[in-house]
Amino acid sequence: MPFIPADPVPITLRGGASFLISRQDPQLRQLRLDEFNGWIAEQPAVKSSGYIASVFDVPNLAITVLWFGGDSAFRQQIAAEGARRGITVRFEARKQSLAQTEAAARALVGLVCSDTVFLTAMRTIVNAQPGASLRVY
CATH class of the missing domain: 3.30.300 (GMP Synthetase; Chain A, domain 3)
Structure with missing residues (x-):
């Protein structure tokens, strides 16, 4: 028998799968x-x-x-x-659009790097302070 929480909430994911989860569950x-x-x-x-x-x-x-x-x-x-x-x-x-941010990330890591390195640099730039400026040369 499946576990049913005391305060169930039905969840249906985009793929169609559904299940019950506790309202208190993070x-x-x-x-x-x-x-x-x-x-x-x-x-x-x-x-x-x-x-x-x-x-x-x-x-x-x-x-x-x-x-x-x-x-x-x-x-x-x-x-x-x-x-x-x-x-x-x-x-x-x-201060920068997504396109500007992506261009700055590509300039930092070069065009021949792996996607993993690019995405890591992208996340670093996106999480920069709101007032930070990015320059692409």
Whole structure:
């Protein structure tokens, strides 16, 4: 017989798998944030928007969206969808777009490096202080 938590919440993942998890389980908050972040990534507007990356705050069921540029319909859509899901959405401004950040990362690690090295450099740059400047020569 499968384990059924005392305070079950049904979870259905994008792939269709479903199961029960306790409301108190931090994995539930992580799953909800993962699913929401997946929703953001699947939106057609994501590539042409100011979206750069998402940072999870699992204990508080919140997500900080790193954003380049001003307010937009897509940014408002992200905030509304987060609210609908009970997730707090914050936006943190960045001085560089995702394309600029990727160009800076590529310049740092060279064009012939492995994808793993590139992604590590990308994460380092994205997590830089909001006021930091990136220059690509």
